[in-house]
Amino acid sequence: MSSHATPGENRTKPHLLAHSPRDNVAVAVIEGLSADTAAFGVITEDDSTFEVHVRHDIPIGHKVALVDLKAGDTAIKYGQDIGKIVKDVARGEHVHVQNLKTKRW
Numbered sequence: 001m002s003s004h005a006t007p008g009e010n011r012t013k014p015h016l017l018a019h020s021p022r023d024n025v026a027v028a029v030i031e032g033l034s035a036d037t038a039a040f041g042v043i044t045e046d047d048s049t050f051e052v053h054v055r056h057d058i059p060i061g062h063k064v065a066l067v068d069l070k071a072g073d074t075a076i077k078y079g080q081d082i083g084k085i086v087k088d089v090a091r092g093e094h095v096h097v098q099n100l101k102t103k104r105w
Helices: none
Strands: 017-019 025-028 036-043 048-054 063-065 074-077 080-085
Touching: 017 074, 025 074
Parallel strands: 017 036
Antiparallel strands: 017 025, 025 063, 036 048, 074 080
């Protein structure tokens, strides 16, 4: 999932943040992250970078899938289980209440 930005790219402000290399979702940290964007991301735990093609408009604070997730999969954020995927989500798609539910209920 993680890789380094292409040499020569001036990528100083990330579009997305993940907290752990184990995360399979990342959070939009800018306003106006539009569909069809090659979003630049940083994993804060090890300062590595990644890129994901965002397929939907993503509101600030909302999650994006970093890998294809199938119904029944566990969403991982902060390196921790944050819930169950209830509807398939492709890499780069919006992860929110329509496809992610807490396991508590």
